[in-house]
Amino acid sequence: EADIYQTPRYLVIGTGKKITLECSQTMGHDKMYWYQQDPGMELHLIHYSYGVNSTEKGDLSSESTVSRIRTEHFPLTLESARPSHTSQYLCASSEEAGAITEAFFGQGTRLTVV
């Protein structure tokens, strides 16, 4: 069954460490997204991509960076983690640009920076 996968599910890491959150999808979707979800549950778009070698900043400014070298893979990197980065990060994908369909979400990564 086609799906979207995020690893790790939970991560506790020290301040200053570099981390990469993985996101992969098997649906061949062109569009992919990263959302940051507050403890109060609101979702904020931090990055999105229309396809390979396409990345855009979202509505919420973030110190993280993303890359899209392969269609199926959209990792998010924090060069130096800080406690303010503690949050839940959700990855999503949807079909080709120009088509309006629903977004499919991964299970999320809950990041805690101590």
Added chain:
Amino acid sequence: AQSVTQLDSQVPVFEEAPVELRCNYSSSVSVYLFWYVQYPNQGLQLLLKYLSGSTLVKGINGFEAEFNKSQTSFHLRKPSVHISDTAEYFCAVSDHVSGTYKYIFGTGTRLKVLA
């Protein structure tokens, strides 16, 4: 820019009672609307979507929603809730007007079903 407003942050309701979760959107052009559910420590799961056609949309788990263009609303309803419906519910709109095709989410409504 398009936006979505969920008027209720929390909705408590007794088991087997009906429930309505409210969602209003801001757009004067055609819209594409979604309702998602999120269970604790999980991602978002699509409940239903309105892309075109019938204004009454039926989704999974007995939920339905009605698209009302004149009131710019897309309220979610269920005639009889179960304990298992306790979760966070998000309304979303596809921002196709700007050409970015981003999904704009409301702030969420926490549905708490009481025994």
